[in-house]
Amino acid sequence: xxxxxxxxxxxxxxxxxxxxxxxxxxxxxxxxxxxxxxxxxxxxxxxxxxxxxxxxxxxxxxxxxxxxxxxxxxxxxxxxxxxxxxxxxxxxxxxxxxxxxxxxxxxxxxxxxxxxxxxxxxxxxxxxxxxxxxxxxxxxxxxxxxxxxxxxxxxxxxxxxxxxxxxxxxxxxxxxxxxxxxxxxxxxxxxxxxxxxxxxxxxxxxxxxxxxxxxxxxxxxxxxxxxxxxxxxxxxxxxxxxxxxxxxxxxxxxxxxxxxx
Amino acid sequence: xxxxxxxxxxxxxxxxxxxxxxxxxxxxxxxxxxxxxxxxxxxxxxxxxxxxxxxxxxxxxxxxxxxxxxxxxxxxxxxxxxxxxxxxxxxxxxxxxxxxxxxxxxxxxxxxxxxxxxxxxxxxxxxxxxxxxxxxxxxxxxxxxxxxxxxxxxxxxxxxxxxxxxxxxxxxxxxxxxxxxxxxxxxxxxxxxxxxxxxxxxxxxxxxxxxxxxxxxxxxxxxxxxxxxxxxxxxxxxxxxxxxxxxxxxxxxxxxxxxxxxxxxxxxxxxxxxxxxxxxxxxxxxxxxxxxxxxxxxxxxxxxxxxxxxxxxxxxxxxxxxxx
Numbered sequence: 001x002x003x004x005x006x007x008x009x010x011x012x013x014x015x016x017x018x019x020x021x022x023x024x025x026x027x028x029x030x031x032x033x034x035x036x037x038x039x040x041x042x043x044x045x046x047x048x049x050x051x052x053x054x055x056x057x058x059x060x061x062x063x064x065x066x067x068x069x070x071x072x073x074x075x076x077x078x079x080x081x082x083x084x085x086x087x088x089x090x091x092x093x094x095x096x097x098x099x100x101x102x103x104x105x106x107x108x109x110x111x112x113x114x115x116x117x118x119x120x121x122x123x124x125x126x127x128x129x130x131x132x133x134x135x136x137x138x139x140x141x142x143x144x145x146x147x148x149x150x151x152x153x154x155x156x157x158x159x160x161x162x163x164x165x166x167x168x169x170x171x172x173x174x175x176x177x178x179x180x181x182x183x184x185x186x187x188x189x190x191x192x193x194x195x196x197x198x199x200x201x202x203x204x205x206x207x208x209x210x211x212x213x214x215x216x217x218x219x220x221x222x223x224x225x226x227x228x229x230x231x232x233x234x235x236x237x238x239x240x241x242x243x244x245x246x247x248x249x250x251x252x253x254x255x256x257x258x259x260x261x
Numbered sequence: 262x263x264x265x266x267x268x269x270x271x272x273x274x275x276x277x278x279x280x281x282x283x284x285x286x287x288x289x290x291x292x293x294x295x296x297x298x299x300x301x302x303x304x305x306x307x308x309x310x311x312x313x314x315x316x317x318x319x320x321x322x323x324x325x326x327x328x329x330x331x332x333x334x335x336x337x338x339x340x341x342x343x344x345x346x347x348x349x350x351x352x353x354x355x356x357x358x359x360x361x362x363x364x365x366x367x368x369x370x371x372x373x374x375x376x377x378x379x380x381x382x383x384x385x386x387x388x389x390x391x392x393x394x395x396x397x398x399x400x401x402x403x404x405x406x407x408x409x410x411x412x413x414x415x416x417x418x419x420x421x422x423x424x425x426x427x428x429x430x431x432x433x434x435x436x437x438x439x440x441x442x443x444x445x446x447x448x449x450x451x452x453x454x455x456x457x458x459x460x461x462x463x464x465x466x467x468x469x470x471x472x473x474x475x476x477x478x479x480x481x482x483x484x485x486x487x488x489x490x491x492x493x494x495x496x497x498x499x500x501x502x503x504x505x506x507x508x509x510x511x512x513x514x515x516x517x518x519x520x521x522x523x524x525x526x527x528x529x530x531x532x533x534x535x536x537x538x539x540x541x542x543x544x545x546x547x548x549x550x551x552x553x554x555x556x557x558x559x560x561x562x563x564x565x566x567x568x569x570x571x572x573x574x575x576x577x578x579x580x581x582x583x584x585x
Contacts, residue, residue, distance in 0.1 A: 014532075018401060020402055095377045096376065099371045103371065130366070131370045133443055134337075134368035140446070160334075165509065167448050169446040171447070180508075230403070231396060235561070237563055239563045248578040249578055250564075252575070252579055258522075260523045261582070
């Protein structure tokens, strides 16, 4: 099986240093960069599937030139090779362009499965995997909590998280799957993996390499950020401590003052 | 071209979801300011009840039904209907920011190249198009965003718009189904899990157990408090990842976004991904042993203490006052 995993480098949410720059775009220099959390679950699932069924895991990112760093981390976790689409004309790319570019790059690989995170921690629109699936005309299995391919039958089953539990859904391969944390925690790179990753290939592609009109000229994106405000400040809260019975009484007083009990 | 704004309805248990009533209210409100028209869409094997509910909000509802929809994932079918409606003059599409809404939006962006305004907390009509306000980066900033052309998509977060029915009910019109935009996955089974709840978004009180609850047994305290407060018990990603609580109860970026009148967090640290899902709550109360927990930054009342002491004392205090 060949599994392409869409991985996006994002500001590390745990560093809590994300900010928007004066151009209203994410200030990518302000924070350390990690693989988007849901993409890591996708990667872990892909690695396990290839361990069970054979094949290779291909990492695909669209990112600035230093996107090779997060691809290298994915390779050190066990992915076999990487593709980075990077181009100055893609800085600040909108959703349609991102989807077009990723679909064009994914189409260069004859994949069985295309995995992506359910959403990203920075953009959070949660639409890219579905958009790539639609452009490539492959079925989408979204919000995956478990992935069970049957390569002999050419089909894949997914547990799709629902508000009540899950739906068991199935489609022919090739197929696209959006992935959730319910797939299980990602592994850490091993020392051997880190060594092996050094010799694994990362192909770097520009828009020209992919061909076609994938991005609008001059960054004429479909959406624009008009203004950035600070969120409305919450009034400074009260901090209480002491014996539990006393704090419980104060809590109920607070709730009563707000009409909440 | 006058704006024609489509509200996409979602159905749960045969009824229109609360978020869909907010989506429909927003679509109608935008159309009124724009001098255009609003309409609704319901695609389901048993759409009648929900179509009637949607017609209370918009002047025209298009209903598409087919037996094939019973056994297939809906998104590519719904996207197929919207592609047809776009060719008939729909300029803007409003969807809920749910898994289905985002899947449909993504498919439409991929196929049409339309712009997408994601995760609106509210939206207005200014000049020639919609402008959305959206909390981004875990609540660190609020952006105002617009489309640069005369058409596009909006996904709406729950709770940002107050649902309000129209003065007069709309007409319902049934259509033959369009082709799905991709092959649809088939549904083999729909499994309900014990402990799964559907009403987190609608609850006026949400009590959340974080890593500090320590075990599945610890979640019983969270449920006790939820019960005595007339609310629903939720969880953070940490307690779901630990296997103490089913995923369907998770509050946060991946999971449910809640805006209750009261949020009570027990042993919740307040990681960014969790705050995205609860920071719109009316009152935020947190019990934590760590004074430096990030949730202290947004809590109206922060109780520094052991949740296993404070929690039962709170249950007892509420019961005592009600009894007295």
